[in-house]
Every structure is written in structure tokens, then in C-alpha cells.
Amino acid sequence: MSLFPFSEELVAERLRFENPWWVSGEVEQYYTDMSPRLYKELFYPLVVDLTVRRAVILMGPRRVGKTVMLFHTVQGLLEEGHDPQKIAFISIETPVYTNASLEQLFTLCRKTTGKEEPKGWFVFFDEIQYLKDWERHLKSLVDSYPGVRFIVSGSAAAALRLKSTESGAGRFTEFLLPPLTFNEYIHLLDLKMLLRPSRLEWGAGATGFYDALDTGKLNEHFLNYINFGGYPEVIFSKSIQSDPGRYIRSDIIDKVLLRDLPSLYGIKDVQELNSLFSMIAWNSGQEFSLEELSKRSGGVDKNTLKRYIEYLDAAFLIRKVHRTDNNAKRFKRVTHFKIYLTNPSLRSALFAPISMSDDHIGAIVETAVLSQWMHRDWIQPLYARWPRGEVDLIGLDQRTFKPLWAVEIKWSNRYFERPAELKSLLSFCAANNLEQAVVTTIDKQGIKECQGIKLTYIPAAVYTYVVGKNTLVQKEMRIGQRIV
Known part of the structure; x- marks a missing residue:
């Protein structure tokens, strides 16, 4: 039988x-x-x-x-x-x-x-x-x-x-x-001719940067990556790009939120979960607290919100980034955190593709950068915030919990011309004995010194590419060490 x-x-x-x-x-x-x-x-x-x-x-x-x-x-x-x-x-x-x-x-x-x-x-x-x-x-x-x-x-x-x-x-x-990194986007579309190794170095030569040979063309592809680049099928299909909501929202987001067993996390009100995700997607990169999320979502219980966030994180839709202060102190009670989409094109699918001059472009560029860092499961990047300032991205030494590096993510050339206006970044570096930091721009690249701090300016598209590329290199080394 x-x-x-x-x-x-x-x-x-x-x-x-x-x-x-x-x-x-x-x-x-x-x-x-x-x-x-x-x-x-x-x-x-x-x-x-x-x-x-x-x-x-x-x-x-x-x-x-x-x-x-x-x-x-x-x-x-x-x-x-x-x-x-x-x-x-x-x-x-x-x-x-x-x-x-x-x-x-x-x-x-x-x-x-x-x-x-x-x-x-x-x-x-x-x-x-x-x-x-x-x-x-x-x-x-x-x-x-x-x-x-x-x-x-x-x-x-x-x-x-x-x-x-x-x-x-x-x-x-x-x-x-994970979703495609910008490095993989460049690889799959065979666009490596847009970049070449740069003389700029970071961390005593530990990380090499790249020069964009055609920054305008690279930024066009960076915007395309932001809007459509998380999924291999989408980057090759103009028809899907013309209606990303139909493909990404129905085939990716809705199936995760409606079909992929949210009941495992005690979630009964799927519509409530969906509304929360939409709100987070619109505000990707903003700071939240459970108190604020509860108010914005019409009074949803804080414990319920915790379950929703846990599920969305486990479903690889969002990542929480925790906060420290200007002295990199660890808070005993974490009340505030930022939430980022794991892939910026999720936002475009839910709402509409974004342009380079859109009011939200800065936050979405920040989301694109953070989405590359999320692939490093051995690092937990943080952001620093205190009453008079904020730094977008910092890394701590896992043994001493002292800051190792700091990055300010900007979609602007203004701070290349006016480095003294980076008051929060300069203050953080001085308070933590950091001699250098990275600042992203639209298309300016170079090194300037301000108040004794060496500032390495690099286009946001190039920096996003570099983080994704170096992540793969480091992952390969770690897997090789494990196998050997």
C-alpha cells in the first residue's frame, strides 16, 4: 500500500x-x-x-x-x-x-x-x-x-x-x-565600472573606500536601489518597477503579515499589526518609544506592541537600533530606540517611489545605509542621542564598550563646505577621544580636519556600497575560520 x-x-x-x-x-x-x-x-x-x-x-x-x-x-x-x-x-x-x-x-x-x-x-x-x-x-x-x-x-x-x-x-x-545589498545590486547589473578603489582609507587602512567614476550615474542607480533594489526579480523587471506595490506589497508584505503564522507570537489582530508596520515604514529611521507608539496606534497595549515588534523583527521586515548618549553610556532601562526597515524598497512599495528631492530622502538614505549594517550579525550598531545632539551611527568595542567609530549620514553637500556645523559629531568625537569620523554626502569626497577631528567625506551611495562589500568579505572570513 x-x-x-x-x-x-x-x-x-x-x-x-x-x-x-x-x-x-x-x-x-x-x-x-x-x-x-x-x-x-x-x-x-x-x-x-x-x-x-x-x-x-x-x-x-x-x-x-x-x-x-x-x-x-x-x-x-x-x-x-x-x-x-x-x-x-x-x-x-x-x-x-x-x-x-x-x-x-x-x-x-x-x-x-x-x-x-x-x-x-x-x-x-x-x-x-x-x-x-x-x-x-x-x-x-x-x-x-x-x-x-x-x-x-x-x-x-x-x-x-x-x-x-x-x-x-x-x-x-x-x-x-537578506534582501540585496547595494554591492549585490551593482554586481547583478554589472555596473562595477562605475567605481574604482580610492586612496581614501578608514581605520588605519583597515577599510578601503571607492571613487565613483560617474557620481551622477551611480546616484541614479542608488535611487533605483532605494526604490526597487531589495529583490533580484524587481531590478531586472521594468514592468514590476512600474507598479511595485502590486508585486512587493501583495506577494511579500501581505503574505508575511497575513499568512506566515503571526499567531506564534500571540498576534490575533492582524489588521492592527499591518497598521503598525505601515506607520513604521513611513517613519523608518525615526526614534520611537513604546509610549509614543501606543499613542500613535490608538492606545494599543505596550506588551502587545512588544509582540508586534518582535514578530516584524523575526520576519526580517524591521530592525531596532538601540540608543546611547554622548558618553556612550549604556542605559539600564531602554525606553527609546530607532526602527528601520530592513530594505528601503518596502517603503516605496507601500506608498510611492521616492525622488532625490523628496522631503523624506534623508531618512530613506539612512535606512539604506543601516540596511547594509544589519547584515553583520556580529555587530550591533547604535545611535547616540542626548539633549543637545545626535550622531546617526556608532560602533562600540565589545570588550570595553568604548566608541570605535562614528558616522553621520547626510544627503547633503552642505557639511563638506561647512564642517564646523557638524556640532554633534564633533562634540561626540571629542568626548570619546575619537580622532576621525565619516560623513556622507551627495557627491563630495575628501578629507577635512575640524577642531582636531579628521572628517572623511564620502558619497552616501559609495558608502552604502562599501559597507555591503566589506560585510561579505568579513562574513566569508568568519565562515572560513569556522570550517577550518
Whole structure:
């Protein structure tokens, strides 16, 4: 008797369809023609490192290219000479797989290919959230088949992370694929000719900057990135860009807020959650407190707001940035914080694309910069605020909690000509013995000294590119150290 709700042959036929390399030895050209995301270079080593007996969980927001990355990973395995009939891709949302367990599907793959020995296999389960109790199934597979690498992906990010943390200790390795960085946008559209290494250096030469060879053209693409650049599919499609709300809001935002299991976080009023997210999106980069959020949202209970923010954070839609003061002191009781969208194009989708002269452009440029820093899970950037001043972005030494660097994010050339007007930044640097700081501009670049502080000016687009590029380099080093 078949273990499947449909005939076993029907299921096997679907498996053959999803795995054309079982016959051809190749991934479909539709996927091989696509440029891989740069994050693939970080993900692939985790898949092929068989010294660690864990399943790899690829998670992230909707439409950031997780499925395409899985196919590019399959392509890499084939190019390295792995047996094509021991590589299986299974999309769990496919109707003929309904109610089938992961082990049943893996068993049928072995039976269909004739490769019965459960060793040397790479098994990819896409959209794993469609299987009830997937984490229990996956943990059992990891324990039962030590010679097999299991890789799963899912878009219900909040639920996926929660269940992975609860059930996968010691069995799962999580990998977050975020929205596109500006560096990846430049890479995918093959625009690297717009930049070249700069003589400017930061942090005693630890970080090299870039010169924009055509700042006007780079800023045009930076604005396009801000409005549409978070998702690979969108940057290549003019039709989607003409109506981003229809694509991003309905296919990405609404499904996260309405379908991706907000009940896990005790959320019953989805409309209330939706309203809160819209308000945050419009005000991305502003400082909030639970007291203020409660008033703005019509008196929603503070504990309820905490759950909403926790869910939106777990769903990779927003990030909180905590506050310190001009002496970088840590507050015992955190009452104020900033909230940023993890991807500035979410705002454009909810409301309308923004222009370079829009009143909100400064806050959205700040959101774009912070969205690159959010990819560094080993750093928690802060902002400093005190009664007479504010600095947009600071980094603390994790041992001494002393400031290491400071950045003022501006979409203006004014402060290049008038550095003395950067009173808050200069005051913060003096109070914390910082000898240098970074200031972003529209298109001015150079170094000036003011009140004994070296100010490195760099166009915001270039700085955003640099943060994303260096993040990937540092992530690659960290993954390499972990594997070695």
C-alpha cells in the first residue's frame, strides 16, 4: 500500500520533473543563465562541509532568491563531480507531496534513481514551512542518516526561526539570505565600472573606500536601489518597477503579515499589526518609544506592541537600533530606540517611489545605509542621542564598550563646505577621544580636519556600497575560520 495520498508513480514522476539532472546531468538553463547572488559564496561552503553533522536551513524574507540559490548550489555540486542521481530537489508546497513525510520523500528519491544506499546524498527541501512539524521530521533525518546532507529553505521566516531555535539545537545550522545589498545590486547589473578603489582609507587602512567614476550615474542607480533594489526579480523587471506595490506589497508584505503564522507570537489582530508596520515604514529611521507608539496606534497595549515588534523583527521586515548618549553610556532601562526597515524598497512599495528631492530622502538614505549594517550579525550598531545632539551611527568595542567609530549620514553637500556645523559629531568625537569620523554626502569626497577631528567625506551611495562589500568579505572570513 502506498504511503502517499496520490499514487507512488505519480509522486515519482513529479520528482523526476523537479530533478532533470538525474537524466541530463545539468540544471535547467533558466537558472544557470541567472547570475548567482554573492551570498552563494558564503552558503555553498556550509552545504559541502560534511565534517559537521547538521542540516542547513536557508531562511530569509520572501522573494530574495532562496530557491534560485538552491539551484545554483545544485549546479555547483554537479560541477564538482557529485553524482547527479544523488542530488534531490523537492518543493514541499507541491500538491502531490501533501501529507508525505520528509523521510518518505527521501526514500522514494532513492528508489526512483536506483541509488538506494543512503550515503553521499544532498537533499534539498524547498518551502519547508508547508510541512507541519517540519523541524521534528528534519531532526529525525539528521539523526538517522549521518552520511546525507539535508538542506531546507523557507519563507515563513519568523516561524522558521522560532521552530529552528526551539527544536534544532545542535542539529541545524541557520543561514540568513537578506534582501540585496547595494554591492549585490551593482554586481547583478554589472555596473562595477562605475567605481574604482580610492586612496581614501578608514581605520588605519583597515577599510578601503571607492571613487565613483560617474557620481551622477551611480546616484541614479542608488535611487533605483532605494526604490526597487531589495529583490533580484524587481531590478531586472521594468514592468514590476512600474507598479511595485502590486508585486512587493501583495506577494511579500501581505503574505508575511497575513499568512506566515503571526499567531506564534500571540498576534490575533492582524489588521492592527499591518497598521503598525505601515506607520513604521513611513517613519523608518525615526526614534520611537513604546509610549509614543501606543499613542500613535490608538492606545494599543505596550506588551502587545512588544509582540508586534518582535514578530516584524523575526520576519526580517524591521530592525531596532538601540540608543546611547554622548558618553556612550549604556542605559539600564531602554525606553527609546530607532526602527528601520530592513530594505528601503518596502517603503516605496507601500506608498510611492521616492525622488532625490523628496522631503523624506534623508531618512530613506539612512535606512539604506543601516540596511547594509544589519547584515553583520556580529555587530550591533547604535545611535547616540542626548539633549543637545545626535550622531546617526556608532560602533562600540565589545570588550570595553568604548566608541570605535562614528558616522553621520547626510544627503547633503552642505557639511563638506561647512564642517564646523557638524556640532554633534564633533562634540561626540571629542568626548570619546575619537580622532576621525565619516560623513556622507551627495557627491563630495575628501578629507577635512575640524577642531582636531579628521572628517572623511564620502558619497552616501559609495558608502552604502562599501559597507555591503566589506560585510561579505568579513562574513566569508568568519565562515572560513569556522570550517577550518
